[in-house]
Amino acid sequence: MGYATAMRLLPLLAAALAASCGYVSVGRTVADDELRLRDDVRGYYDEVARAFAAGNPDALALLFDAAIAKPMTREQIAAWGRDFFAKHGPARFRVEKVEYERLGHENAVVLLAYRVETTDGKGDFAGTERDYLTKRGKRWVVTAWEKVSEKKPSP
Numbered sequence: 001m002g003y004a005t006a007m008r009l010l011p012l013l014a015a016a017l018a019a020s021c022g023y024v025s026v027g028r029t030v031a032d033d034e035l036r037l038r039d040d041v042r043g044y045y046d047e048v049a050r051a052f053a054a055g056n057p058d059a060l061a062l063l064f065d066a067a068i069a070k071p072m073t074r075e076q077i078a079a080w081g082r083d084f085f086a087k088h089g090p091a092r093f094r095v096e097k098v099e100y101e102r103l104g105h106e107n108a109v110v111l112l113a114y115r116v117e118t119t120d121g122k123g124d125f126a127g128t129e130r131d132y133l134t135k136r137g138k139r140w141v142v143t144a145w146e147k148v149s150e151k152k153p154s155p
Contacts, residue, residue: 037089041133044140045095052116055090059080063141065134070144088123091116101130108133108140111148143144 044063051060061078068074085091098115110133115126128148133140 010033034103037103037105037108041100041103041110041140042095042098044133044142045093045098045112045114049093049095050083052091053095055085057085062147065141065143068141071146084123088118088120091118091123096126097128106135 047063049059050062051057057078059083060081061074066074068077072080092097094115094117095112096115097111098110100108101111102109104120106117110131110132111119111128112131113126115124117124129145132144133149134143135141
């Protein structure tokens with residue numbers, strides 16, 4: 001086997017070796033501190049899921065900053081929750097994908113793909129939004145969010 005042939009086969013051999021390992025990270029190494037921050041922010045969405053599962057509009061509204069105005073105020077969020085839960089009852093909030101666009105100890109910007117499923121199926125919705133989170137004491141709250149896309153899930 002000549003040198004040129006060996007050099008052409010080298011990337012294929014490297015790919016085969018990498019595939020046999022099951023996972024290859026071509027990105028940067030994530031520090032332990034960043035992993036803890038990601039888990040901490042992800043905990044916020046666990047709280048959202050609990051509020052939906054309980055059908056509790058007040059618990060849901062408390063996950064948003066008192067000064068939130070974009071795109072709704074906390075009072076508007078609570079009113080939306082009361083109406084939603086009155087029509088559909090408790091629901092399942094499921095995170096489908098989380099991307100951390102900015103992540104710090106006090107602030108984070110998260111691109112979130114989610115799905116909400118109601119027991120009657122009539123209130124189901126899904127979408128992708130960009131959440132702006134701030135840490136207040138030991139808890140994260142959303143200070144603003146914007147829809148990136150919204151869709152009605154298929155049955």
